[in-house]
Amino acid sequence: MVTGESGAPDLLITGIGELTTNVSTPDDVCGTIHDAAVLVRAGIVAWTGPTAEAPDAASAVPVVDVDGAAVTPGFVDSHTHLVFGGDRSAEFVARMAGRPYAAGGIRSTVAATRSATDAELRARLRALVAELRPQGTTTFEIKTGYGLTVADEERLARLAREVTEEVTFLGAHVVPEEFQDDPDAYVDLVAGPMLDAVASHCRWIDVFCERGAFTPAQADRVLAAGAARGLGIRVHGNQLGPGEGVRLAVARGAASVDHGTYLDDVDIAALAGSDTVLTLLPGVEFSTRQPYPDARALWDAGVTIALASDCNPGSSFTSSMPLMIALAVREMGLTPDEAVWAATAGGAAALRREDVGVLRPGARADLVVLRAPTRAYLAYRPGVPLIEGVLIGGRGVAGSALSAVRRS
Numbered sequence: 001m002v003t004g005e006s007g008a009p010d011l012l013i014t015g016i017g018e019l020t021t022n023v024s025t026p027d028d029v030c031g032t033i034h035d036a037a038v039l040v041r042a043g044i045v046a047w048t049g050p051t052a053e054a055p056d057a058a059s060a061v062p063v064v065d066v067d068g069a070a071v072t073p074g075f076v077d078s079h080t081h082l083v084f085g086g087d088r089s090a091e092f093v094a095r096m097a098g099r100p101y102a103a104g105g106i107r108s109t110v111a112a113t114r115s116a117t118d119a120e121l122r123a124r125l126r127a128l129v130a131e132l133r134p135q136g137t138t139t140f141e142i143k144t145g146y147g148l149t150v151a152d153e154e155r156l157a158r159l160a161r162e163v164t165e166e167v168t169f170l171g172a173h174v175v176p177e178e179f180q181d182d183p184d185a186y187v188d189l190v191a192g193p194m195l196d197a198v199a200s201h202c203r204w205i206d207v208f209c210e211r212g213a214f215t216p217a218q219a220d221r222v223l224a225a226g227a228a229r230g231l232g233i234r235v236h237g238n239q240l241g242p243g244e245g246v247r248l249a250v251a252r253g254a255a256s257v258d259h260g261t262y263l264d265d266v267d268i269a270a271l272a273g274s275d276t277v278l279t280l281l282p283g284v285e286f287s288t289r290q291p292y293p294d295a296r297a298l299w300d301a302g303v304t305i306a307l308a309s310d311c312n313p314g315s316s317f318t319s320s321m322p323l324m325i326a327l328a329v330r331e332m333g334l335t336p337d338e339a340v341w342a343a344t345a346g347g348a349a350a351l352r353r354e355d356v357g358v359l360r361p362g363a364r365a366d367l368v369v370l371r372a373p374t375r376a377y378l379a380y381r382p383g384v385p386l387i388e389g390v391l392i393g394g395r396g397v398a399g400s401a402l403s404a405v406r407r408s
């Protein structure tokens, strides 16, 4: 088998019943090609188009025929908190019996994370990565935020960096107990020595701007310090109630503001006129019993929407992007096409990435083969394992459809 520079084998995937390229047109946000093929060379998409028009050169490479299956770009999960210790299932059970979700629960994970060894955190992290890949996630972001000391935030960032290049410093997740009486002193620590310790591992800085976490002024101080160190900006905002998070994110030129459960018209207008993506996290509304935001209205207002899992032990302990698509369609009013776009190209936009979330020449060969004829099945058959094969950078990482490439 021919292998390119990346070490990944060259490959022609044929027999794709419905190919989602995300090369959008006014009538088709997903840029669909029917009866399609994808040529992969050296881990990169070299060509896409109707099988009948595959370039002559493609005849020299191994062929995998997927027999009418739908193929989409790999899912881009732009918001997770995968490095943590402990268990909060009892909190979930109490919520389902009527207790509300509160930001303070984060502190119990902080205590468990601080007392875990690197090896324990790494084992949990790797298990979650092994869980998300066969579900079609090919790019994922990870936040720190359960350490909240200089040493603990540094090790969470370092561990996260072992499995992804999209690492976010979230020292401003919640004010830890030991700073309860002097939150501004904690903000000084985050914006100073803690940022210094983590910056080399991170691409992004994030802050939880919410009642019970950080005020807009504190949040802005943290974001300004991160920006001065060259980190890109993300914000957790408008999750537990209306507030300044979205407006702060837009004013700071954030790549994304995440949650957006409680938005008013001013927030929506600010987002629609900006480059800031709104990352919706339907797993949170699902597992905290909060109201789902109206993604239909947001999309129609011109807001760029991403979908992410927010995988974390408190508010959304799922790594399933297909579930996010199903919830966004059923509960938030997106069409299946819009939801699939938001879980792929939308996530890429939230991470300011042009090489993923799209299947066009030059993009990374990250794709998902579905055990289904169309992408709509991701919402139409919720809870059913529909991921037949996953390719990351041209290598098969999961599923039988692409096992030929995995073995090589």
Ligand code: NIG
Pocket: 103, 105, 106, 109, 208, 236, 239, 284, 310, 312, 313, 314, 315, 316
């Ligand atoms: O994105 N909003 C803040 N952080 C997480 C929740 C973390 C937790 O409850 O442990 C979130 O929902």
Ligand code: FE
Pocket: 079, 080, 081, 236, 310, 312
């Ligand atoms: Fe989060």
